[in-house]
Amino acid sequence: MNIRKHLKQFSFFAAFAGLCLLGCSSPVSSSSSSSSGSGSGSGGSGSSSTSYARISQSVDTGKLVSSADAVSSVSFGNEITVNLGGVSWTAGSNSGTASSDAAEMTDSITIKNTSGHIVIDASASTAATKITFTGSISSGELEIKGSTSFAIQLCLSGASISSSSYPCINVTTATKTFLVLEGSSSLTDGRTYGNAYSSGGSSTKGTLYSKGAILVSGSGSLSVTEGYAHGIYSKDYIRIFGGSITVNNAGLSCIRSQNGFVMDGGTLTLKGTTSHSTRKNNNSRGIIVEGDESAPGEGFIYITGGTVNINTTGKAISAKWDIDEDAETSSTSDDPNPVVYITGGTFTIRTSDSVVDSDRSSTITYTKYNGETESEKESCSPEGIEGKNGVIIAGGTFDIQTTDDALNASYSTYGYVNISGGTLYLYSKQGDAIDSNGDINISGGTVVTVAPTGSEDGFDCDGSLNFTGGLAAGISGSSHSYASGGSSTQKVFVLGSSYAGSAGKTMAIKDSSGNPVFVFTIPSVASGYSIITLSSPKIGTGSYSIWSGVSASGGSASNGLYTSLPSVSGGSTTGTITTSSGSAVYMLGASSGMGGF
Incomplete structure (x- = not known):
């Protein structure tokens, strides 16, 4: 039994019952009685962010990031070259x-080749070892036994490995493994999903696998093709400094680790092709970090630069440790920190599978990658970026288009999404653009969110939606506003579609002198939307007058949202809003509501 899960559920329902007894007051009042309506606002009583202080909204990156991760920090006393041909x-x-x-090659390091199964044993070596691989081998595999006291460098210099019933590269000891890329190299896993490989092979779950950390650098490229389990897997953490890595994955995950993923530079191109309909509960995913109570405070994803291109059927990026499902102890001191923290980089993300809600599904039995069977609720949630505890965006450029939530923090009550910088376009076809089971805090950046269908929202939270800075426009299929007048310090307008105008058209907000302070071209994919939630430091x-169907000239826009304001002409005025110093949130043609339950 998960003790913490049941305690948390009791606390949640007790708190919810208390809310029902106290009643819910709307933080704003709305007006939509005519085509030239007048908006009003009030300070409101939105939930304070201190209500969610039981989870620290930060990441101790020093638990994984170290200068010792750079290959230049290690002196390699042994150097070996192996031609695979x-x-x-x-x-x-x-x-x-x-x-x-x-x-023996040198320093008690041995090599053995049995029908293409190559074993290099450096466990007795007395220094760090660099091994450069060139040439190609078919139906072959590399097994590396390192020393836990000394690092191993695997330099792939135009190397090509196609395996049969083993992983292409298997580092069997908890050795820090430096993977250096020179030229163009490739790994092709010959194993197929659903086979045990208990004899005459190995069910090790990565085409490139290590029990220790994998640290990637270099100016070359690596292509990984696999249909068994994971393309690259570390039982510790993975860090990318440079190089270009492409993973074509018909198995489970393109890149996966137990304790963390860090990216400083380089290029990742990840493609996951197997759908939920083909393989229930086991579609193909992008970057996954599991998290484990043996490594408290780890289990996070931290990206400061590089280029990430992901096109998968399932989740694209996920720090997945879930207190409801994965906690094995009653203590919180050993918990990992499943957060996605991004300060830079360029991200193009697409997911394509259909959403299956496990709360509404039946139990299924399916075959795992290694031939074992398992029974659990059917589920498919192809989010773009998911941090179970939280998502922190402080920089970067994002184009995320998904079937489920584009950004998601699912930890009940305490999850959070904090955006302080970056340029974001987030579009969900079947879910919310941003979904937090706690707060959404926007203090900077340029944010466009689109979730135009049904009851879905551009900004969806169970706590507070707080604007204290930044430039934002969120399009929702539902008519509920989540903006908190009590916690927002920057003005927020929530406009019904009859005020903002139709998809593909440009809307504007003008001050009393007729100067535009906010201009936004509503994306064409937003057809049928209900409301727009917008915020700008210029309001x-x-x-202020609301205009729809205007023409814009000059300026510069990001995803339709003008960061440098243009001149506007034409169009028609649809309403007015008068703001005051004591209120933050104002509505025209929208309703306030908690939502999200």
Whole structure:
């Protein structure tokens, strides 16, 4: 039994019952009685962010990030070159060809080749070892046994490995593994999903697998093709400094680790092709970090730069440790920190599977990658970026188009999405653009969210939607407003579609002098939407007119939202809003509501 899960559920329902007894007061009043309506606002009583202080809204990146992760920080006392074509090797003045009998190359490091299964054993070495691989091998595999005291560098220099019933590269000890890319290299996993490989093979769950950290650098490229489990897997953490990595995955995940993923630079191109309809509960995903109570405070994803292109059927990026499902102890001191924290980089993300809600589904039995069977509720949630505890965006450029939520923090009551910088376009076809089971806090950046269908929302939260800075426009299929007048310090307008205008058209807000302070071209994919929630630091205290169908000239826009204001002409005025210093949120043609339950 998950003790914390049941305690948390009791606390949630007790709190919800209290809310029902106290009643819910709307933080704003709305007006939509005529085509030239007048908006009004009040301070409201939105939930304070301190209500969610039981989770620290921060990441201790030092738990994973270290200068010792750079390959330049290590002095490699042993250098070996292996040509995979004939499995010949050189180590200083020594050389030879590997056979089924283990041969020492240098410093007690041995090599053995049994029908293409190459084993290099450096467990008894007395220094860090660099091994450069060149050439190609078919139906072959590399097994590396490192020393837990000394690092291993695997330099792939135009190397190509196609395996049969083993992973292409398997580092079997908890050795820090530096993967350096030179030229163009490739790994092709010959195993197929659903097979145990208990004899005459290995069910190790990565085409490139290591029990220790995998640290990638270099100016070359690596292509990984697999249909078994995961493309690249570390039982510790993965860090990308450079290089270009492409993973074509018909298995489970393109890149997966137990304790963390860090990216400083380089390019990732990840494609996951197997759908939920083909393989229930086991579609293909992008970057997944599991999290584990053996590594408290870890389990996060931290990206500061690079280019990430992901096109998957399932989740694109997820820090997935879930207190409801994964906690094994009653203590919180050993919990990982499943947060996605991004300060830079360029992200193009697409997910395509249909959403299946486990709360409304039946139990199914399916076959796992290794041939074992498992029974659980059917579920499919192809989010773009998911941090179970939280998502922090402080920079970067994002184009995320998904079937489920584009950004998601699902931890009940305490989850959070904090945006302080970056340029974001978030579009969900079947879910919310941003969905937090706690707060959404926007203090900077340029944010466009689109969730135009049914009851879905551009901004959806169970706590407070707080604007204290930034430039934002959120399009919702529902007519509920989540903006908090009590916690927002920047003015927020919530406009019904009859005031803002139709999809594909440009709307504007003008001050009392007729100058535009907010201009936005509503995306064409927003057809049929209900409301727009918008906020800008240029909206202050005074009288503002709402215009639809205007023409814009000059300025510059990001995803339709003008960051440098244009001149506008034409169109028609649909309403006015008069703001005051004591209120933050104002409505025309929308209703306030908690939503999100």
